Amino acid sequence: MSRERRLTAGAVAVLLVALLGVAVGPGVLADPTADGPVRPGHVSIAESPAIAPGEVDGATATLTLHTRIGHRGNPTDNVSVRYRAYDAESGLLTTERTLELDELTGDRSVPVNATIEVPREGGYVIETVVFRDGQVVDRDRTEVSGLEALGTEVRFTESEAVPPLSVSVASVDEEANRTTLAVAASLTNGGAESSDELRVEVIVRQAESNLVAARDSTTVSDIGPGRTADATTEVTVPSEYNYYVDAAVYRDGVLVDTARSVANLDPTETISANETTREVEFEVGDFEGGDGADDRMTEAPRATETSTGAPGFGPALAVVALLGAALLARRRTRQ
Structure with a gap:
């Protein structure tokens, strides 16, 4: 067979193979610019979640999460963001929520906002996970605490002049050996709005x-x-x-703040570190309704005896002088 015939036969064979490939797989010779599988773009967390308190009721708090998801490259779909809240102490999952995003295009970041509801106590670790086609592409963890204080700005007063708890004696029943204590809790509203109804509970424990x-x-x-x-x-x-006198402030059944003071009614022992323990005769009734005046005992001045006799001879010397004068007169008479 001549060289020309061999080349012609080879070209025909290649053409037949190409035609067979087109028949079996129509996309083999397709235009590369036509629609087809495209590598998805890059997706990541552009900004960690900013957490803000939302609606608060007696037992739960709503947290609003503001996140931005970044994208660059080819258009990307099938992207989702999952939020989970774990208890900060136990690590147990408390709640979760997943959001499906629209197709991401262009080199930019898009906002993703969500809300989750958690029990209003303790702290939580908020985990943010980004999925693309079911695969994890990025994650972030943020911790939040102090949820029990949400919804109110009222606290026990913190001041050197005004203590959070003031304990005084209201009355004393000596026959029944009972003392009534008046406990005044000082509360300050540090917020911008008037407070709702708060419950103050006082518990007195024997030391x-x-x-x-x-x-x-x-x-x-x-x-x-x-x-x-x-x-x-x-x-x-x-x-x-x-x-020990303990006081607690509750809002809708949720503990907001606590304070402690003491009441020392035993004069021989005290439970305050800066007080001296000593034996004294003490009656708590002495302090009932006092005006705070400091009554102090004063010692009466002692009487001082002073001599009123005139200077000169005393009575004994006067008698001796008289006897001497009498003897002298008798001698002169005999002479």
Whole structure:
């Protein structure tokens, strides 16, 4: 076979193979600019979630999450963002939410906003995970705490002049050996709006045994912005014991703040580090309704005896002088 025939036969064979390939796989010779599989663009977390408090009720708090997802390269779809809240202490999953995003195009970042609801206590680790086609492409973790304080700016007053708790003796029943304590809790609203109704609970525990000797509660509301108000209650306890006085502020059943003071009714032992323990005769009734004056005992001046006799001879010397004069006169008479 001549060379020309061999070349012609080879060209025909190549053409037949190409035609067969087109018949079996129509896209083999397709225009590369036509629509087809395209490598997706790059997706990542451009900004970590900014967490802001939302609606707050008695037991739960809503957290608003503001995130930005960055994209560059080819258009990308099938992108989702998953938020999870884990308990900061136990690490247990509390809640989660997943958002599906529209197709991402261009070199830019897009905002992604979501809300999650968590119990209003303790702290949480907020995990943000970005998926593309079901695969993790980026993640972020942010911690949030202090949720029990959301919804109110009222706290026990922190001032050297005004203590958070003031404990005084209201009355004493000596026959029953009972003392009634008046407990005044000072609360300050540091927010921009008046407070809702708050419940103040007072618990008195005997110092040595930690047994609850008495407890009571009262309510206070409408504390104006920047204002301070007192919530006062009375509790009756056995006399001649020392007590820890604990107070707690609740909003919708959620603990907001706590404070502690002491009541030393036992004169021989105290539970304050800066007090001296000594034996004294002490009656708590002595302090009932006092005006705060410092009554001090004063010692009466001692009487001083002074001599009123005139200078000269005393009575004994006068007698001796008289006897001497009498003897002298008798001698002269004999002569």
